[in-house]
Amino acid sequence: DAGVIQSPRHEVTEMGQEVTLRCKPISGHNSLFWYRQTMMRGLELLIYFNNNVPIDDSGMPEDRFSAKMPNASFSTLKIQPSEPRDSAVYFCASSPGTGSPAGELFFGEGSRLTVL
Amino acid sequence: DQQVKQNSPSLSVQEGRISILNCDYTNSMFDYFLWYKKYPAEGPTFLISISSIKDKNEDGRFTVFLNKSAKHLSLHIVPSQPGDSAVYFCAATRGGADGLTFGKGTHLIIQP
Numbered sequence: 001d002a003g004v005i006q007s008p009r010h011e012v013t014e015m016g017q018e019v020t021l022r023c024k025p026i027s028g029h030n031s032l033f034w035y036r037q038t039m040m041r042g043l044e045l046l047i048y049f050n051n052n053v054p055i056d057d058s059g060m061p062e063d064r065f066s067a068k069m070p071n072a073s074f075s076t077l078k079i080q081p082s083e084p085r086d087s088a089v090y091f092c093a094s095s096p097g098t099g100s101p102a103g104e105l106f107f108g109e110g111s112r113l114t115v116l
Numbered sequence: 117d118q119q120v121k122q123n124s125p126s127l128s129v130q131e132g133r134i135s136i137l138n139c140d141y142t143n144s145m146f147d148y149f150l151w152y153k154k155y156p157a158e159g160p161t162f163l164i165s166i167s168s169i170k171d172k173n174e175d176g177r178f179t180v181f182l183n184k185s186a187k188h189l190s191l192h193i194v195p196s197q198p199g200d201s202a203v204y205f206c207a208a209t210r211g212g213a214d215g216l217t218f219g220k221g222t223h224l225i226i227q228p
Binding site for chain 1: 148150157158159160161162165205207209214215216217218219220221
């Protein structure tokens, strides 16, 4: 079975540019989560969706960040304009909601973003 | 304000010995706790979990202990093996549906 697929794996961009990160969750999973990992703050939850509907975006740091889930098999996280402090590894994770330990998430391999 | 804390950024243990990773939490509403393991350039993978109604859960070499009164949990790995070298994240959730709150992780190094 394919796991959570993220693209790109690595992105290097210049300050002010738009960045779009993509995620394909595991088929059949009804919850999708975006996390950001930095040395200072560890893994932070940015936003999550349930059945394609955004439930909690309180972790999104600023209006420069936006996320969409147009259908059950695709989600994007966009940063516009990007800043050097956005440099981090961004993880997408999905969850089946039932049939697995409560809270168990399946993570993608991450997208490493570097903003110069 | 960190709700889940892992106070040891790194831990070095000899192969064959017991590894003990610790985690503290502040939110008494958390009712499920999980440990994740992460290798470099990979995403975290689920390792073991425990419900707040239990105080111990065991899976092979891995055992998680929960002390609710102290708001503390620990992961025991015995015996430790070289493949256990990774970053271990403690995570907690309330109800299981709202995502996980993670600690900053502990880098476990197993020495031969």
